[in-house]
Amino acid sequence: SVFNLELFNCNVFSAEPYNGTLFRLPFRTRPSDITDTVYRESVIEDLLSQILRQAETSILFLQHIKCMEIYKRAEGSDPRLLMKVCKKELTNPFRHHETFNSRYTEHIAQILQHETAKPVVHNQRIRITSENTDG
Numbered sequence: 001s002v003f004n005l006e007l008f009n010c011n012v013f014s015a016e017p018y019n020g021t022l023f024r025l026p027f028r029t030r031p032s033d034i035t036d037t038v039y040r041e042s043v044i045e046d047l048l049s050q051i052l053r054q055a056e057t058s059i060l061f062l063q064h065i066k067c068m069e070i071y072k073r074a075e076g077s078d079p080r081l082l083m084k085v086c087k088k089e090l091t092n093p094f095r096h097h098e099t100f101n102s103r104y105t106e107h108i109a110q111i112l113q114h115e116t117a118k119p120v121v122h123n124q125r126i127r128i129t130s131e132n133t134d135g
Contacts, residue, residue, distance in 0.1 A: 007079070021065075048072065048082075055085045056130050085130040 010018045025047075027039045051070060059068055067086040071079035 052083055052132075055083060056128055059085050059087050059128060060126070081133045083130060083132050085128065087126050087128045089126055 007024065008022060010022050026034075027044045028035065028037065029041065029044075030038055048070075055068055055070060059065055066088075067084065069081060070083045070085075071081055073079040
């Protein structure tokens with residue numbers, strides 16, 4: 001088939017939802033039935049290198065993403081894990097959310113009353129771990 005629909009056990013035709021989000025970047029090194037666009041190996045490697053360098057920073061700003069795994073798959077082979085980056089909130093996110101909302105509400109009230117408002121600062125401890133598996 002032109003597109004492997006069962007990659008990482010993700011079958012788009014299954015009644016069961018896939019537990020996660022899968023981004024597939026189909027870089028072609030030769031024209032196909034889908035597109036004539038081809039990518040030089042150096043361009044693919046440069047983009048992959050950028051993704052790997054920015055993974056730890058990117059996950060910090062992705063609110064609902066808790067873990068990212070980055071794989072590379074050569075034609076005719078199984079995907080190979082290159083890096084895994086996970087984040088864990090070290091404090092109760094609900095307590096922080098309530099505290100932030102309370103401070104933000106006060107901040108808006110001060111602005112509406114033309115008072116000098118203190119900046120709203122929200123701190124939350126997060127641990128980011130990364131595992132480079134590309135040997």
